[in-house]
Amino acid sequence: MEFLKDLFVNIGLWFSGWLTGFMPAWGVEVVTGFLGAIILVFIGLFAVLILTWGERKVIGRMQDRIGPNRWGPYGLFQPIADGIKMLTKEDIIPTGADRWVHLVAPILVIIPAVLIYAVIPFGDGLRGADLNIGILYIVALSTIGTISILMAGWSSNNKYSLLGAFRAVAQLITYEIPLVLSIITVVLLTGSMSMVEIVENQTVPYMVSMPLVFLVFMVAASAELYRAPFDMIEADSELIAGYFTEYSGMKFVMFFMAEYINLLAMSGVIVTLFMGGWRFFGLEEILPFLNPFIFFAKCAFVIFLFWWTRATFPRIRIDHMLGMAWKALVPIALVNLLLVGLVDKLVEGTLLTSGVLLIVNIIEMVILLAILDKVGGKTRAKTMERVAAQQG
Amino acid sequence: MYFQGLAKGLSVTLKHFIQSYTGKTGIEDGERITEPSLGGMFTVEYPDEKLPMYPRFRGALMHLRDPETGEANCTACGLCITACPQDCLTVEGDDGKGKDRRAEAFTYGLSECIFCGLCVEACNFEAIEMSSDYELSSSEREIVWDLERLLAQGDKYDRRQSGEDEEK
Numbered sequence: 106m107e108f109l110k111d112l113f114v115n116i117g118l119w120f121s122g123w124l125t126g127f128m129p130a131w132g133v134e135v136v137t138g139f140l141g142a143i144i145l146v147f148i149g150l151f152a153v154l155i156l157t158w159g160e161r162k163v164i165g166r167m168q169d170r171i172g173p174n175r176w177g178p179y180g181l182f183q184p185i186a187d188g189i190k191m192l193t194k195e196d197i198i199p200t201g202a203d204r205w206v207h208l209v210a211p212i213l214v215i216i217p218a219v220l221i222y223a224v225i226p227f228g229d230g231l232r233g234a235d236l237n238i239g240i241l242y243i244v245a246l247s248t249i250g251t252i253s254i255l256m257a258g259w260s261s262n263n264k265y266s267l268l269g270a271f272r273a274v275a276q277l278i279t280y281e282i283p284l285v286l287s288i289i290t291v292v293l294l295t296g297s298m299s300m301v302e303i304v305e306n307q308t309v310p311y312m313v314s315m316p317l318v319f320l321v322f323m324v325a326a327s328a329e330l331y332r333a334p335f336d337m338i339e340a341d342s343e344l345i346a347g348y349f350t351e352y353s354g355m356k357f358v359m360f361f362m363a364e365y366i367n368l369l370a371m372s373g374v375i376v377t378l379f380m381g382g383w384r385f386f387g388l389e390e391i392l393p394f395l396n397p398f399i400f401f402a403k404c405a406f407v408i409f410l411f412w413w414t415r416a417t418f419p420r421i422r423i424d425h426m427l428g429m430a431w432k433a434l435v436p437i438a439l440v441n442l443l444l445v446g447l448v449d450k451l452v453e454g455t456l457l458t459s460g461v462l463l464i465v466n467i468i469e470m471v472i473l474l475a476i477l478d479k480v481g482g483k484t485r486a487k488t489m490e491r492v493a494a495q496q497g
Numbered sequence: 498m499y500f501q502g503l504a505k506g507l508s509v510t511l512k513h514f515i516q517s518y519t520g521k522t523g524i525e526d527g528e529r530i531t532e533p534s535l536g537g538m539f540t541v542e543y544p545d546e547k548l549p550m551y552p553r554f555r556g557a558l559m560h561l562r563d564p565e566t567g568e569a570n571c572t573a574c575g576l577c578i579t580a581c582p583q584d585c586l587t588v589e590g591d592d593g594k595g596k597d598r599r600a601e602a603f604t605y606g607l608s609e610c611i612f613c614g615l616c617v618e619a620c621n622f623e624a625i626e627m628s629s630d631y632e633l634s635s636s637e638r639e640i641v642w643d644l645e646r647l648l649a650q651g652d653k654y655d656r657r658q659s660g661e662d663e664e665k
Contacts, residue, residue: 166514169517169540
């Protein structure tokens with residue numbers, strides 16, 4: 106029973122113990138590290154299969170359709186069929202393309218996506234590495250992906266690809282700021298950048314105590330992931346397919362996979378930062394082997410939120426999107442940072458801090474809505490006046 | 498107030514998501530229910546499910562039999578051939594006179610037919626009808642049905658024989 110209680114950690118301990126029997130210490134380190142990396146990569150790859158199927162199914166249901174249902178129970182094997190189809194496609198390199206950059210871009214896009222999994226804690230003791238700058242590492246990695254998107258857009262010799270890539274860079278630079286500002290808010294409260302310590306310090310999930318910060322982070326994250334309603338870089342109606350217009354076959358699949366690996370990684374970050382990671386009302390202490398399941402259930406919830414918004418909202422115009430980040434999200438995040446810092450300094454005790462934070466957040470939201478109503482009303486009145494003048 | 502519209506939109510999609518599991522629309526007792534107010538999925542899974550065709554639907558042509566003798570009603574009068582704007586019908590009769598004359602051969606060029614139904618209107622002997630069959634694809638370039646095939650079609654799709662269409 107003791108072995109089963111913390112099953113996954115104990116399997117790892119038993120395995121490294123078994124290796125120590127006939128291997129030097131460095132050999133054990135190499136083998137376990139290598140196996141761990143493979144497992145982490147496969148979590149990402151498996152996520153791609155499940156998430157593509159799930160997205161089509163959930164969005165289909167939201168539009169009163171069935172979604173894939175032909176192959177396998179509930180159409181579960183659909184991603185495999187898609188993969189086989191993609192493998193048999195012709196690999197095209199357009200004339201005038203920068204051949205090597207074109208070839209390397211899809212490989213480079215997937216590497217930072219997979220690397221994020223190294224620091225995400227799936228459970229107590231279940232993680233690739235406990236970096237003390239874990240969240241900084243994630244912020245740094247998530248920007249590298251954009252370079253490969255720019256490479257793909259630039260090397261394709263296609264104006265639509267290039268436009269999509271430019272948009273990607275503009276969007277990333279813009280939305281990185283509110284994203285990082287809301288991460289700083291969390292780091293300020295926790296006093297640590299280590300993902301494990303952030304989870305351990307969250308008695309009350311930050312999603313409950315700081316709903317506004319969570320909201321800002323969610324919006325910035327969905328922009329960071331280039332997901333609808335912020336899918337400017339692959340806006341089908343404007344840019345055909347954006348930066349991967351000229352990619353076909355397996356190279357296209359690499360971009361596609363990176364998108365979904367990033368989706369799970371980002372939802373893992375959200376779960377870690379705002380929803381208490383593997384913790385669930387003390388259940389993690391009683392049955393530690395449930396930790397990864399709790400973690401992935403929370404991830405599924407966050408991913409459902411992303412799907413839900415994708416099925417609901419139409420794409421935002423690009424100037425509105427950039428304007429929203431600079432004029433709304435950045436000021437909100439800055440004010441939040443200030444207030445959270447003040448509350449953290451002035452109020453003692455975890456529960457009390459959470460309560461005060463919640464009240465502060467709600468007051469902030471009410472003020473924000475009042476300001477938006479006033480400013481938005483003014484802008485609308487001005488526009489209506491102009492329209493009336495033009496018509497009259 | 499701001500954000501009200503966003504919340505409204507989200508609630509609509511969530512409602513449809515839940516209704517796709519709890520909704521009434523679908524197949525019940527072999528009949529498809531399509532009542533938008535009930536909610537649910539409206540997809541017809543075509544090869545497995547088929548929508549019932551209306552009695553006036555004009556699919557491929559079929560020949561009807563006399564219910565007593567079991568012979569084809571057609572008397573090879575040629576009215577349908579004159580009516581056909583596409584010239585896709587031919588008929589050959591036997592040596593009988595008047596109403597005793599019977600069709601020996603009949604060809605129906607399905608690939609030329611435009612499903613206008615003028616031949617059916619022209620027929621005086623209730624010999625031909627449009628069936629409700631719409632799955633007519635073929636690997637042949639020219640599709641020509643002979644009398645035997647048309648009678649088989651009639652046996653399959655004649656509503657009077659199966660008693661589905663009483664008032665006719």
